[in-house]
Amino acid sequence: MLILQNTSKQSPLPPIPKTRSLFILTHEFHPQKGGIATFTEEMALSCSQQGFKVEVWAPGNGGKPSDKPWPFKVRRLDMKGTQDIPCLVTTGKEIIENRRDLRQASVYLPEPGPISAMLYLQLFHAFHPDKLYLTFHGSEILNYYAKLHHRVLLKKLIAKAERISAVSTFTHRLLLSRFPEAQHKTVLTPCALRSDFVGTNHRKIENSEKVVILTVGRLHPRKGQSFILKTLNLLPENLKAKVEFWMVGNGRHSDYQRELQSLVDQSEVTVKMLGQLDDTRLREVYEQADIFAMTSIHYKKSIEGFGLVYLEASAYGLPVIAHNIGGVPDAVVHDRTGLLVPPGDKQALVQAFIDLIEKPELRKKLGEAGRLWVSKYRWDKSVDMLFRRKELVILS
Template sequence: MPVDALPPIFLLTHEFHPVRGGIATFAEEMARAAADSGRSVEVWAQAAPAEREPVWPFPVRRLSLKGSQDFVCQARLAWELVWHRRRLRRGILFLPEPGPMLAMMALQFFGGIRPHRLVLTFHGSEILQFHRKPITRWLTRRLIRQADRVSTLSRYTRELLVSRFPEAAHKTCLTPGALRSASERTAAVPTARESGHIVVLTVGRLHPRKGQLLTLRALAALPPATRARLEYWIVGGQSKRGYENLLRAEAAQSGLTVRFFGSVPDAELENLYRQADIFALTSVDHGDSVEGFGLVYLEAAGHGLPIVGHAIGGVPEAVVPDVTGFLVRPGDSLSLTAAFARLIDDEGLRAQFAAAGRGWAHRNTWRRSAELLFNDLS
């Protein structure tokens, strides 16, 4: 079938530019890849501050909702789906994250609000959250049965999904993550170092699951002479329940030079990546919150950074153990400190991991993931 005869794709998300994070990156890149392949794509996204919208290869409708999962937000999104039901009957409705899924769960009993095709993507934590309560478990099962295709970014997440919702087993495909388009364009640009120290960089929202505190403690356990050669840079905002205050208090007592950058624009983040020597993200399970994959690990590898992380969730699918970085069992603080020590003391090993990481990060493309998800859906 000619591309221009294929049904349009309507991508609904609460996490889209200027929101940062793995889900926002996934939504943006999948929409871009589908549009670049000639598909008709329209993104419906949360409200955003009055600033210049980036140039997208597809139209973006900013909805009058803040993008949370509370009742008001879900009701407004459900109303949008009802209002545009005739357009959706001719198109592919793509729900790449849990917020829009919850809205659609409430509408799935009304036959008049059925898209031509329904596509879902699960990332990890929402699987456990939807399964925990009987009502959302039942609604999720119904939604998956109605879906034409389901995807995950990692085998770990697929296994987690199928174990909780067996209905997904025969309709789930793997849509691997890839480098952000901006990273591919700018990763090779050299930048002068601001410091003669070895820089350990963490990028991620300030949340206990992201493990910044564990990285800080592992670095603080290094010998004083080693600590004197280091700087620990923490990038990220959205602090959870005073977590940033705890981090700052421990940083002040750590004997390390620790810099907090908060949320930074893409151009500044690229600069920080190019000045760093080691990337660290020691994620852990935190209640129902799990690390389903971690696009940021690919981003770090694409910038030539050796990685230190935890062997947990889908992380071993983003980091090749002992090839692009070190993965340590969660809770093994001695081994975590030893992993940092090896990379700090061995410049050759850092270069070896960096070279392997660059190749590894480029093995997948968003274009291929979009083809896997949308091809044959006519």
């Protein structure tokens, strides 16, 4: 059974009273980059816009004032924002010290960091929030299930939750396969474009000499940049001369970075490693690209739960090439907004690149469809499903 968003027309819901307090606890928040940080920030913004009295507990930002005018309170905690023990302890101490306030409020744990802290805090009867909400992204489900004590504790936490959300149909199925207790209280809350996202109607001139293939993401084995580099070397010789591959992102995985550099040095196509870019420069790079590609894989217990970057690429009018894996099919529709390839099928991946390099009309068709596709994802819909709807929409 899948619990999905109801797409039928419904009458507007009454506004939420301003007195309804919502504490959002997170280890990933602005100015941190990444899908989970964006998800948490945008859910907080949308909750605030829909009438919640929001307070976010987030990692410190080096004592610097935030460069964003938040419409809600942000309490910066003395932690770096990881899932290591010191961060869990810091979150736990804050919860205990503020337990009286939290008892009268709703508490939302939008990612694995605070969920891990709450696994143990729930054993103390002194802390019970009025309502508890959880969101799962993918990889953490496998990690919790792998250890018996985490598995038992998460089942208890799920039982106490008012409602739970998953960011994709894949994550939803994964959650129910490991923790079926969540079945009757889980909804979908997919990612959407950032509220400050600035797209463009400008598209690169199609008769440009070079076809620019762009990838944006952490330099990490799960993101699969190495597959693209290897695949481009298998293109016909006439296409190799026509292609440029641009990589945006940085990483801490030194072995993988050395592998990428070795592949770049051996590459028969032009490769530009652009590093981490600010939003203005990234927008310029998107505008110069012809194709977006990110061939994610499952790496150990790390999986692609959704992939917000695919939506961003589609919003810029770029056709997408990706692996048909994890939550990617929720963001990329095969033969409509991009081309999905089974992981490990080298020939299919080569052919996908050939098709989009040689067929500008296909690039245009998929790119234009992508612009329309991303508009279906909205943060207010996700907030509505998680916090406001009394009924669950259950479909076979």
